[in-house]
Amino acid sequence: MGDGSTDDRDVLSHSALRHYVRDVCPRDYLDQLLDVVREHTDDDLPFYTDAVTAAFSDAVPVFARPRYVEFFWRCATTVPGYAARAVLANGPAESEGSEKLFRLWRSVHHDTAAADQILHHARDEAAHSRLFVRLTETAFPGFLSPESGDRLEWSLPDVRARPLVKTENPIPQEHLIDHLVQMNIGEIRTRLHMHLFAPVVFGLTPKRNKATTRRILEGLVRDEVRHIGYTAALMEGWARDGAAERIRRLYSGRLAIFNRITVEQTEAAVRDHGRGEFPDLIEL
Numbered sequence: 336m337g338d339g340s341t342d343d344r345d346v347l348s349h350s351a352l353r354h355y356v357r358d359v360c361p362r363d364y365l366d367q368l369l370d371v372v373r374e375h376t377d378d379d380l381p382f383y384t385d386a387v388t389a390a391f392s393d394a395v396p397v398f399a400r401p402r403y404v405e406f407f408w409r410c411a412t413t414v415p416g417y418a419a420r421a422v423l424a425n426g427p428a429e430s431e432g433s434e435k436l437f438r439l440w441r442s443v444h445h446d447t448a449a450a451d452q453i454l455h456h457a458r459d460e461a462a463h464s465r466l467f468v469r470l471t472e473t474a475f476p477g478f479l480s481p482e483s484g485d486r487l488e489w490s491l492p493d494v495r496a497r498p499l500v501k502t503e504n505p506i507p508q509e510h511l512i513d514h515l516v517q518m519n520i521g522e523i524r525t526r527l528h529m530h531l532f533a534p535v536v537f538g539l540t541p542k543r544n545k546a547t548t549r550r551i552l553e554g555l556v557r558d559e560v561r562h563i564g565y566t567a568a569l570m571e572g573w574a575r576d577g578a579a580e581r582i583r584r585l586y587s588g589r590l591a592i593f594n595r596i597t598v599e600q601t602e603a604a605v606r607d608h609g610r611g612e613f614p615d616l617i618e619l
Contacts, residue, residue: 352408359530360404365391368523368563375564382574382582383567387523390586396594397601397616398524404531406601406616410608411535417608418535419475423487425528426467430491432521433460437494439514444505449515452565456518457494459558464491470551474540509581512573516585519566520593526559 361367365388373380397403411418436457443450468488472479479487506514533552540548574582602617609616 348412352405355408355534356401356404358534360399360401360527364399364527368526371560372564372567375560376568376571378568378571380567380571382579383570386570386574386579386583386586389583390590393587394590394594396524396590396597398527398594398597400616402613402615403601406605406609406613407531408535409612410604411532414608416478418532418539419471419478421532422467422474422536423471423479426464426471426487426491428464429460429467430464433457433464433494434492436460436518437497439506439511441500441502442504442506443511444501445508446511449511449569452569453515454499456562456565459562461492461494463555463558466551466555470536470548473544473547473551474536476541476544512570512578512582513585513589515566515569516582517589517593519563519570520586520590522559522562522566524593524597526556526563529556529559 369380369384369387373384391399407421411421434457436453440450440453440457443453465488468479468484468491472484529552533556537545537548537552570582598617605613605616
């Protein structure tokens with residue numbers, strides 16, 4: 336039974352991997368995402384859809400490829416502590432994002448509607464940074480000591496307590512559009528990352544903590560859709576007002592840069608844990 340049992344486990348593992356990759360990153364992932372965003376905004380978003388679709392067609396970003404999903408599965412299921420570290424790393428990253436958004440809000444003088452949503456987004460990211468620490472503690476008890484978890488939370492800047500004071504020099508409109516194109520692309524990647532690790536994290540969570548883990552994950556995904564939605568709606572409005580070609584060029588150029596950065600960020604993990612099987616993930 337020894338050999339047969341091992342073979343059976345291998346078959347089950349391969350089957351689980353296939354289902355995971357298919358569910359997280361289906362061939363029509365971008366189309367599905369755009370449908371969700373259009374439903375959220377109650378707008379067909381024709382200009383935004385055209386710009387994002389063209390950019391993804393040109394760059395084929397590594398984070399939207401099935402092999403990227405397969406590599407995460409490999410690491411999360413074979414490298415001790417990998418999934419916990421991946422979750423925890425989002426805490427400082429979200430905190431940094433909240434700082435950038437708050438600085439952007441301070442410089443937006445001419446567009447109250449955009450500024451209000453940027454500030455809301457900045458506050459969301461500050462809350463998320465702490466939620467990722469809590470998620471790590473909930474899903475992976477013992478990975479962090481209570482003291483280290485508390486220290487990490489206290490070390491994260493919190494823009495929610497900042498005085499709401501604008502800068503003296505307002506940001507030009509074209510720079511605001513560029514910033515939010517980059518933010519929108521980043522939120523698209525973050526949403527895919529949430530889908531990437533949510534089933535793994537939930538599966539690894541002790542039974543007693545699963546309800547809390549589910550609530551945190553579902554709340555984070557809802558917020559990501561909202562963030563993609565408001566930036567998409569802003570792009571659509573600006574495109575209708577004459578910035579369509581600028582926005583299209585920005586998406587194409589910024590996604591290509593974003594893809595290069597993602598490849599650079601992935602390279603060390605591929606070399607350390609890929610066993611020579613994922614060279615395509617570090618090739619542009």
